[in-house]
Amino acid sequence: MNEKMIEIQGITKSFGELQVLKGIDLTIYKGEVVSIVGPSGAGKTTLLQIMGTLDKADGGSVLIDGKEIGCMKEKELSAFRNRRIGFVFQFHQLLPEFTALENVMMPALIGGTSQREAMKKAQETLAFLGLAERASHKPSELSGGEKQRVAVARALINNPAVIFADEPSGSLDSRNKEELHQLFFDLREKLGQTFVIVTHDEGLAQLTDRTIHMRDGRIEAL
Numbered sequence: 001m002n003e004k005m006i007e008i009q010g011i012t013k014s015f016g017e018l019q020v021l022k023g024i025d026l027t028i029y030k031g032e033v034v035s036i037v038g039p040s041g042a043g044k045t046t047l048l049q050i051m052g053t054l055d056k057a058d059g060g061s062v063l064i065d066g067k068e069i070g071c072m073k074e075k076e077l078s079a080f081r082n083r084r085i086g087f088v089f090q091f092h093q094l095l096p097e098f099t100a101l102e103n104v105m106m107p108a109l110i111g112g113t114s115q116r117e118a119m120k121k122a123q124e125t126l127a128f129l130g131l132a133e134r135a136s137h138k139p140s141e142l143s144g145g146e147k148q149r150v151a152v153a154r155a156l157i158n159n160p161a162v163i164f165a166d167e168p169s170g171s172l173d174s175r176n177k178e179e180l181h182q183l184f185f186d187l188r189e190k191l192g193q194t195f196v197i198v199t200h201d202e203g204l205a206q207l208t209d210r211t212i213h214m215r216d217g218r219i220e221a222l
Contacts, residue, residue, distance in 0.1 A: 002029060003030040004027055004029055004030070004066075005028050005030045005031075005032070005064065006027065006194070007028075007061075007063040008024060008025065008027075008050075008051065008060065008062050009061050010023050010025065010059060010060035010061070011025075011047070011057045011060035011061075012057060012059040013046055013058050014058055020043045021046055021057070021217045022216070024047060024060070024217075024218070025219070026212065028162075028194060028196060029194075030194055031193075031194060032194055032209050032210060033184060033208045034194075034196050034197065034209060034210045034211075035197045035199050036198045036211075036214060037198075037199060037202075037213055037214070038215050042217070043216075044198045044214050045166055047198075048198045050062060051164065051196060052081070052087060053069055054087075056070070057070070064085070064162065065084060065162075082110055082111045082158060083158055084160050084161045085161070086154075086157075086160040086164070086193075087165070088152055088155050088163060088164070088166070088168045089151065089167075090167035093151065094151060094154075095139075096138065096139050098138065099136050100134050100139070100150045100153075101119065103139070103150055104125060104126060104150060104153045104154045104157055105118040105122040107158050108158060122135075122153070125153040128153075129149045129150075129152060129183070130149070134146055134150075143176075144172050145172060145175075145179060145180070148168065148169070148172060149180070149183070151168075152183060152187075156187070156193075162193065162194040162195070163195050164197075165199075168180060168199070169181065169199070170199075170200065170201075177203070181207060184197070185207070
């Protein structure tokens with residue numbers, strides 16, 4: 001596991017007078033499941049968003065799969081994000097007016113996949129996650145655990161190289177938490193994805209290959 005998936009050097013980020021990240025250096029390898037932990041305000045989510053190309057650093061460099069993110073123009077960056085990166089958020093961020101199937105199809109359609117192919121891929125991905133029978137249900141008709149699995153299916157649809165998860169089990173009960181955590185490791189085994197997970201869940205952090213501890217905008221220990 002020595003091929004680099006993410007390499008960041010000297011990342012800084014401020015919001016007004018507040019410096020949130022103070023020179024972060026970090027390497028994450030292909031196929032790793034890594035957790036980032038630390039108290040609120042440590043800069044975990046900001047770091048995750050910069051790694052995931054949702055936000056820009058003030059200084060430093062981010063390489064994902066050998067590509068320098070900071071050099072990309074917005075259109076190129078959007079295409080890269082769509083193809084190579086998946087996201088899972090705490091509150092799933094599903095669109096309420098669409099079915100589970102339609103929600104999962106979205107990134108594929110945005111990436112230029114035909115409607116027919118996107119539907120086929122979405123059905124396969126939902127089936128892979130044990131949700132084939134829930135494909136026509138809207139988010140309001142799904143349990144919390146099902147919603148989060150739909151969100152994982154959406155993150156997987158374009159077969160990304162890396163999945164970023166921000167407090168993915170924060171809104172789940174303990175049984176659904178355990179199932180979601182196990183799912184990440186099953187996916188890594190079957191699909192070879194790299195996972196970077198910001199979490200307050202100590203149980204999840206202990207399961208991951210490596211835990212990165214942050215405090216006051218710096219990495220304390222790897």
